[in-house]
Amino acid sequence: MYEAALHHIRVNGAADYATLPHHNLETHSGHSVSVAKDPRGSRLLQKKINEGTPQEICKILKELKYHLHELINHPFGHFVIQKLFQSSNISVAQKNALVYLIIVDLQKLKNVCMDDQGNRVIQQILANVKEPSMIHKIAVIMRSISLALMKNFNGGYVIQQCLKLFPPVCQNIILDVVAKNCVDIAKDKCGCCSIQKCIEYDELPAFMQLVNKLIFNAVDLAEDSYGNYVMQFLVKRKKMEVNSMLISRLRYRYIRLSKNKYASNVVEELLRYSGADNVAVIARELMKSPEFLNLVQHPYGNYVVQRAVKYTEGPLHERLCSIILSNEKKVSSCLYGKMVLLCARAGCNQ
Known part of the structure; x- marks a missing residue:
């Protein structure tokens, strides 16, 4: 599907973007390139872009067009590239031609998106692309590098910009890739932050695909x-249907998860954000386990028990506090047990 779309861009691009002929990507050293890299020259070139004649603009574009990625990453050249997309002196067709030349080389596109400065320039370029057909072409191209960008600190911002600016059909093109690779992304240092931003797009069809994949792999991820x-971020969205699905998926593993350094945080948040009925499912499983008293005294598990005491209600809450307090001698020998006892006493006085 991607290859067909890229072929369509290449075949139809020559007609659509005739204002900038691009016979092949040969190196073309022009005066404008060296000027753009000079501090003073960059400012002069930006002024020329705003005030120049159509003939002068065409000359500048002809000289810059094969050096776009290089200039995007340059300390002074990037100002010139941004000006090309901000200036009303550059036609929509010319801007589309520049976008095409930037996105058609996937490796160079990926490199600029991952660059500290380049990602900011790409974000500004995206904000200045208005034509629906070009936005769709960008989404199709971005689809093939979305996984790499999601796992990169700078690249993640580019994906977020796409999701922020694109229409739903184009958002789904990208979010579909995120959903299919969500486990790989979520277990990555940068990816775990990027994917949290994607979870916010809960109105898109691809959102439930993402949620279902995350829930299916919930134990591994937790x-x-x-x-x-x-x-945790998914739980904190307070989507009761989603939290119920997650609680169901994790059933009969809550003792194990509560003793895990990382997963215990997920269980705590489920108790906090899932409503009384769902909290009861977790609390009953913990209380019925022969390992419950060990959990009360566990470095991580004790926090889960405290959260269960806080968020259970009615007879279940009373029963939970009663079990803890009736085993005071057994659990008061360690700091964690004492903390749970204090919590249970406070719960009885509510």
Whole structure:
């Protein structure tokens, strides 16, 4: 599908973008390129872009067009590239031609998106592209590098910009890739932050595909040093249907998860954000386990028990506090047990 779309761009691009002939990507050293890299020259060139004649603009574009990626990453050249997209002196067709030349080379596009400065320039370029057909072409191209960008600190911002600016059909093109690779992304140091931004797009069809994949792999992700943050973020969205699905998926593993350094945080948030009925499912499983008293005294598990005491209600809450307090001698021998006892006493006085 991607190859066909790229072929369509290449075949039809020559007619659509005749204002900038691009026979092949040969090196073309022009005066404007060296000027753009000079501090003073960059300012002069930006002024010329705003005030120049159509003939002068065409000459500048002809000289710059094969050096776009290089200039995007340059300390002074990037100002010239931004000016090309901001200036009303550059036609929509000319801007589209420049966009095409930037996105058609995937490796160079990926490199600029991952660059500290380049990603900011690409974001500004995206903000200045208005033509629906070009936006769709960008989405199709971005689809093939979305996984790499999601796992990169700078690249993640480019994906976020696409999701922020693009119409739903184009958002789904990108979010579909994120959903299919969500486990790989969520377990990555940068990816776990990027994917949390994607979870906010809960009105898109691809959102449920993403959620279903995350929930299917919930145990693996909850116990992961980065994946657990994704699961916590999902829970904190307070989508009761989603939290119910997640609680169901994790059933009969709550003792194990509560003793895990990372997964215990996920269980705590489920108790906090899932409503009384769902909290009861987790609390009953913990209380019925022969390992419950060990959990009360566990470095991580004790926090889960405290959260269960806080968010259970009615007879279940009373029963939970009663079990803890009736085993005071057994659990008061360690600091964690004492903390749970204090919580249970406070719960009885509510």
